[in-house]
Amino acid sequence: MSASDPQPSLFAQALAIPAWLEADGATPYDERLHRERRIAADIDARDPLTRVLRWWERAAATRPVPAADTTLIARLLRARRLISLLMVLLGGAAGAAAALAVFHYDGTWPVNVVTVLASLVLLQIALIVLTLVLMLPQIPGVRAVQDLLGGLNPGALAAAAYRRLRRVDDSRADVLVWHEARGPAASRFARWQMLVWSQTAAVAFNAAVVLTAIALIAFTDLAFGWSTTLRLNADRVHRITQTLSLPWREFWPAAVPGVDLIEASRFYRLASAPPSRTVASELTGWWPFLLACILTYGLLPRVLMLTFASQRLRTATRHLLLDDPRTRALLDRMDTAEIQLGATDTENAPGTRNELAAAPPASDADALAIVWSHALPDESVPRWSLQHLQRRVSSTYAAGAATLDADRALLRQIASLQPRATLIFVRAWEAPLLDLQDFLADLRTAVGRECSIIVVPVSADQSPPTRAQQSTWSRWTARLADPALYMEIGLESGA
Secondary structure, three states: OOOOOOOOOHHHHHHHHHHHHHHHOOOOHHHHHHHHHHHHOOOOOOOHHHHHHHHHHHHOOOOOOOHHHHHHHHHHHHHHHHHHHHHHHHHHHHHHHHHHHHOOOOOOOOEEHHHHHHHHHHHHHHHHHHHHHHHOOOOOOOHHHHHHHHHHOHHHHHHHHHHHHHOOOOHHHHHHOHHHOOOHHHHHHHHHHHHHHHHHHHHHHHHHHHHHHHHHHHHOOOOEEEOOOOOOOHHHHHHHHHHHOOOOOOOOHHHOOOHHHHHHOEOOOOOOOOOOHHHHOOOOOOHHHHHHHHHHHHHHHHHHHHHHHHHHHHHHHHHHHHOOHHHHHHHHHHHOOOOOOOHHHHHOOOOOOOOOOOOOOOOOOOEEEEEEOOOOOHHHHHHHHHHHHOOOEEEEEEEOOOOHHHHHHHHHHHHHHOOOEEEEEEEOOOOOOHHHHHHHHHHHHHHOOOOEEEEEEEOOOOOOOOHHHHHHHHHHHHHOOOOOEEEOOOOOOOO
8 A cells, every 4th residue: 555546544544654764664764764854844734634645645655655564454444334335234234124123014903103103213212312422422321321322332343243243453443442442543434334234224224114015115015003001092192293303294284194194193002903994094194294204304314413423433543644653753744844963052052950940941842841850961962952853942951860849849830831743752761651651641741732742761871772772662663653752762862
């Protein structure tokens, strides 16, 4: 898969681009940085998605996506198409079967209007309410109900079954299964994909009900009546039908049952004989009302919900690409200004440790630096950042070596600066600990979701980390599931 493929879907690109960037991590940092800057200079768009896709058109031509990733992406694309087709077939078959059952008429007892309404209208309204609960944001008190409903959703069940039957073991296949998706972007995508599938089945169900009902009405001689154990008289039933008919009674009055029809169509199964043929021929007037109910309370809401879910799925697919840390790192490299290193850049670099009156970053390209647990000496931070990351540091702070109160005060200070990027220098030779994870979570709250947090492991001799250390820190940052947090090691030597 490459950018030259005919009209690749955004979903395919959301999987292919991060996979390509993962393999591209073996390319030296300076080569990647210069390539991104060169391509970005020819892109005048400011929309992040447009910038990434235009970059992809250029970059992907230099090297294809790894074969294993291409195979996985192709399998996931086929899975989406197959599950969508399965939802249409299952929904259509279930709808036709339901219509044949509730509209069954053998020439003796009429079709019970109460059964039709209960099966094809009231039950659907209840299911629509449950679907709306699934569409709500995941908030405390609702999330447990959403998790339960999601586990029973036909779209989620179909995706989970497909993955197990086809034995797709790659974790990226989790984007098709809501409860297994990792990270907010993947979970959001899986949820809306599940809802699109379920609403596709629901639309197919209702369309099949309507078509089957029309066929039965047109090609058979249906007679309708109503019967219920509840103590309902004709006046109360008339009020109920008037309420249900509110959406269409002005432009389709024939679909509003009158009192005479309601009174004449009540029947009792304990009667000695079914209604006579003469009476039965007068009981066909219910079908416009029933058809209008199914269209209004069944098909139309499902079409609207499918349209909404499809729009949300497109937005979630966009974020599946843009909220990937590898894509964020790409955009940061594209937006980093070219820096010509000189004596002034290294000897008079700005910022000292624990500046309590530090100024905001001098420009959007400048970053704040936080040294965790003395990973670098004070005077080395600006020089190290320029030489290895080609980033200017406007201010440098210390964390992880004093008290928790000092770290909290630092976070409040950084929050007031509103940086676009924050470098976190850590000891490469030490395993990541929970106190650093907690600090990063608090830092994300302080700087907001748009600020890039770049974890920079540094060896004891101030060189970039070894490959084993890189692997450790890369896996750890990935587990944090923060779309704007990633690891960068920089150049092996000064630029």
